[in-house]
Amino acid sequence: MSETTTPRLDVHKTYKLFVGGKFPRSESGRVYEVTDRKTGDWLANVPQGTRKDTRDAVAAARKAVGGWSGATAYNRGQILYRAAEMLQGRREQFAAEVALSEGVSTKKAAALVEAAVDRWVWYAGWTDKVAQIAGSANPVAGPYFNLSTPEPTGVVGVVAPTRGNGFSLLGLVSAIAPVIATGNTAVVALAPDAPLPGLSLGEVLATSDLPGGVVNLVSGRTEDIAPTLASHQDVNALDLTGVNSPEGPGSARALETLAADTLKRVRRPDVTDDWTAAQGTDRLLAFLETKTVWHPMGI
Amino acid sequence: MASPQKTKKKTGAVAAPAPAPAPAPVPGRKLFEYAPAPESRAAAGEIASSNGHFIGGEFVGSSGKEALKTVDPSTEEVLAEFAQGTEEDVERAVKAARDAFGPWSALPGAERGKYLFRIARIIQERSRELAVLESIDNGKPIRETRDVDLPLVAAHFFYYAGWADKLEFASYGPDPKPVGVAAQVIPWNFPLLMLAWKIAPALATGNTVVLKPAETTPLTALRFAEICRQAGLPKGVVNIVTGDGRTGAALTAHPGVDKVAFTGSTEVGRAIARTLAGTRTRLSLELGGKAANIVFDDAPVDQAVEGIVDGIFFNQGHVCCAGSRLLVQESVHDEVMESLKRRMATLRVGDPLDKNTDVGAINSAAQLARIRELADAGEAEGAERWSPACELPSSGYWFAPTVFTNVSATHRVAREEIFGPVLSVLTFRTPEEAVAKANNTPYGLSAGIWTEKGSRILWMASKLRAGVVWSNTFNKFDPTSPFGGYKESGYGREGGRHGLEAYLDV
Numbered sequence: 147m148s149e150t151t152t153p154r155l156d157v158h159k160t161y162k163l164f165v166g167g168k169f170p171r172s173e174s175g176r177v178y179e180v181t182d183r184k185t186g187d188w189l190a191n192v193p194q195g196t197r198k199d200t201r202d203a204v205a206a207a208r209k210a211v212g213g214w215s216g217a218t219a220y221n222r223g224q225i226l227y228r229a230a231e232m233l234q235g236r237r238e239q240f241a242a243e244v245a246l247s248e249g250v251s252t253k254k255a256a257a258l259v260e261a262a263v264d265r266w267v268w269y270a271g272w273t274d275k276v277a278q279i280a281g282s283a284n285p286v287a288g289p290y291f292n293l294s295t296p297e298p299t300g301v302v303g304v305v306a307p308t309r310g311n312g313f314s315l316l317g318l319v320s321a322i323a324p325v326i327a328t329g330n331t332a333v334v335a336l337a338p339d340a341p342l343p344g345l346s347l348g349e350v351l352a353t354s355d356l357p358g359g360v361v362n363l364v365s366g367r368t369e370d371i372a373p374t375l376a377s378h379q380d381v382n383a384l385d386l387t388g389v390n391s392p393e394g395p396g397s398a399r400a401l402e403t404l405a406a407d408t409l410k411r412v413r414r415p416d417v418t419d420d421w422t423a424a425q426g427t428d429r430l431l432a433f434l435e436t437k438t439v440w441h442p443m444g445i
Numbered sequence: 446m447a448s449p450q451k452t453k454k455k456t457g458a459v460a461a462p463a464p465a466p467a468p469a470p471v472p473g474r475k476l477f478e479y480a481p482a483p484e485s486r487a488a489a490g491e492i493a494s495s496n497g498h499f500i501g502g503e504f505v506g507s508s509g510k511e512a513l514k515t516v517d518p519s520t521e522e523v524l525a526e527f528a529q530g531t532e533e534d535v536e537r538a539v540k541a542a543r544d545a546f547g548p549w550s551a552l553p554g555a556e557r558g559k560y561l562f563r564i565a566r567i568i569q570e571r572s573r574e575l576a577v578l579e580s581i582d583n584g585k586p587i588r589e590t591r592d593v594d595l596p597l598v599a600a601h602f603f604y605y606a607g608w609a610d611k612l613e614f615a616s617y618g619p620d621p622k623p624v625g626v627a628a629q630v631i632p633w634n635f636p637l638l639m640l641a642w643k644i645a646p647a648l649a650t651g652n653t654v655v656l657k658p659a660e661t662t663p664l665t666a667l668r669f670a671e672i673c674r675q676a677g678l679p680k681g682v683v684n685i686v687t688g689d690g691r692t693g694a695a696l697t698a699h700p701g702v703d704k705v706a707f708t709g710s711t712e713v714g715r716a717i718a719r720t721l722a723g724t725r726t727r728l729s730l731e732l733g734g735k736a737a738n739i740v741f742d743d744a745p746v747d748q749a750v751e752g753i754v755d756g757i758f759f760n761q762g763h764v765c766c767a768g769s770r771l772l773v774q775e776s777v778h779d780e781v782m783e784s785l786k787r788r789m790a791t792l793r794v795g796d797p798l799d800k801n802t803d804v805g806a807i808n809s810a811a812q813l814a815r816i817r818e819l820a821d822a823g824e825a826e827g828a829e830r831w832s833p834a835c836e837l838p839s840s841g842y843w844f845a846p847t848v849f850t851n852v853s854a855t856h857r858v859a860r861e862e863i864f865g866p867v868l869s870v871l872t873f874r875t876p877e878e879a880v881a882k883a884n885n886t887p888y889g890l891s892a893g894i895w896t897e898k899g900s901r902i903l904w905m906a907s908k909l910r911a912g913v914v915w916s917n918t919f920n921k922f923d924p925t926s927p928f929g930g931y932k933e934s935g936y937g938r939e940g941g942r943h944g945l946e947a948y949l950d951v
Contacts (some may be wrong), residue, residue, distance in 0.1 A: 286923035399723025406718035439914045
């Protein structure tokens with residue numbers, strides 16, 4: 147008997163958005179082509195998220211604020227750590243996507259993925275400590291108890307990193323983790339040219355006990371997604387890390403002008419060129435409000 | 446600390462029988478008659494009839510010819526003329542601040558701190574003069590300037606003086622650097638106190654400043670310039686440019702400025718944020734408010750009423766964190782309102798320099814017109830308006846303490862910041878409803894909670910979207926206590942360790 151062996155055909159993944167804990171296609175039905183950074187070869191058709199997709203994501207993020215900000219810091223820390231565990235288990239897949247997205251070797255990409263795992267762990271440990279470094283007991287000149295504590299600001303629109311060593315996954319995690327560690331929820335405009343690690347990160351988060359809507363990932367044109375976030379009444383803050391257009395609707399100037407209408411807190415564009423560098427606390431502290439509570443003392 | 450407030454424990458049974466619909470107190474009823482006890486106007490010192498700016502350590506004239514007038518709002522008498530700062534004036538001031546920045550920021554923190562300690566001491570020494578001057582220029586009662594504003598001004602400089610050589614311990618890194626030249630624009634409601642909130646942390650951290658006081662209250666800022674000279678403060682570290690919004694716009698948009706700090710209306714705050722969009726200029730904003738003061742049925746009514754009165758009638762209601770929306774639990778609405786009206790009838794409205802005065806003059810004709818417009822809108826929209834019988838002086842800008850009942854959440858008096866002695870009363874049944882109503886505003890500066898139940902205070906405090914929550918008290922301020930808003934009440938904090946951040950390059 148002669149055996150004919152035909153090579154097995156791979157099953158390709160359909161990349162989809164991550165909104166409200168689900169994986170929808172773009173409401174527009176549109177996709178765009180993502181290519182290999184080095185060779186320009188076609189990699190995937192990814193959803194071209196629209197303004198409407200972004201608004202849906204904001205609605206999901208707003209809905210998630212109460213539960214997530216009300217969860218205990220310990221619980222949030224466990225869930226962030228769980229995200230690290232899930233990412234660790236899928237590091238080969240992510241290494242392949244990072245290599246293609248950033249045009250680096252698989253070996254280097256693997257190191258970047260491991261750094262991303264470690265970054266989740268770093269921020270997981272912060273959830274129940276940030277109030278202790280950002281809060282204060284205030285010795286007012288009178289018989290009053292007076293305490294300042296940080297609280298999450300609410301929904302944060304994040305323009306994901308678009309450059310710098312490790313931007314596509316490590317940079318993305320470095321932007322998302324501090325936002326949600328403190329109890330905010332996030333709507334993320336993924337790097338338009340390198341969205342694959344980000345879209346796959348949704349699968350990690352979906353299996354990490356993270357409540358739906360806490361992180362929402364939208365691929366598409368920044369000039370559609372970012373202005374929608376900047377002008378949205380239900381977005382409290384913006385992280386413009388990945389913004390690099392000098393002008394036009396996706397520029398910092400345009401986005402900050404829109405954000406001024408509702409006085410959003412804005413973290414301005416970042417010039418990080420290496421996401422493997424150790425992080426400080428500035429991203430954790432950027433999206434916090436300080437609440438000060440007074441009460442008289444007496445008998 | 447805010448005005449000393451006598452609080453009495455409620456005596457007797459908690460469950461008072463529901464009283465009949467609030468009877469109007471006896472018109473004009475006073476517990477005691479007071480003989481006038483006026484503070485001496487002369488204590489304010491000589492007020493120059495015409496004033497320029499303070500730039501580079503010198504009092505200088507404006508490059509322009511336009512002069513504005515500041516009036517005593519209790520008499521409409523012109524107190525002085527002052528310069529309308531031009532773009533050229535702003536340019537000179539920013540340059541003076543820039544020139545001074547290098548040497549000032551290079552000073553050892555301990556030396557910078559000693560200048561601030563000197564300023565604090567001179568303010569204490571001259572506090573009577575400054576209190577009287579502030580009352581005359583602003584219209585607020587001397588009792589407030591004397592007992593609240595001036596002590597807090599000195600305390601603020603004292604507090605930040607001590608930070609100047611301890612910045613490495615403030616948790617902003619091992620060697621935090623100043624931002625540079627700070628442009629600071631302040632409002633008219635607490636002229637000297639807002640100056641202190643701006644200048645003290647900026648100088649302690651090594652910045653130099655150009656400050657623009659409000660166009661209706663420039664006098665104490667100019668007097669402060671004299672204090673800087675008495676303290677021997679290096680030239681150009683503090684510059685004061687007077688003028689109206691045009692001067693403020695020129696200053697906040699100046700490309701030579703590294704940091705803008707603004708306290709004032711949300712509308713102007715938005716405009717500044719737009720102007721600075723796309724730049725690297727740092728910005729902190731302390732804007733409007735529409736605070737809920739929430740009274741539960743177990744609250745000691747007498748204490749709560751004192752807090753309500755302090756919350757909305759302190760400083761004529763010209764307070765961004767004023768408790769302008771009273772949310773009272775339905776079951777005690779009538780009891781609280783009856784007590785509140787009785788208390789309001791004892792408020793003495795009149796001469797700001799009379800030491801007995803509780804409520805002074807409205808700061809300006811424009812502000813009075815705004816308060817009248819909103820109060821009229823309240824009536825037109827169907828809310829019920831009440832004021833105690835109260836004789837108002839024939840000249841000057843005055844508005845009687847006013848309360849609106851039957852207010853719905855959609856009424857303008859429930860939504861818009863009135864910035865005057867006008868209280869809107871709404872009711873609620875459950876704590877959840879109170880939270881929802883309290884948070885139903887684009888603002889988020891402050892809130893008040895009155896209840897005897899500790900767990901409820903903490904639950905409410907955690908749910909209220911406001912930067913300052915006063916529980917069983919209201920309108921308390923302290924230099925160690927961070928102050929600032931959520932949402933459209935602005936961003937950044939003033940006061941405390943947190944207040945350093947706005948002036949550090951972190």
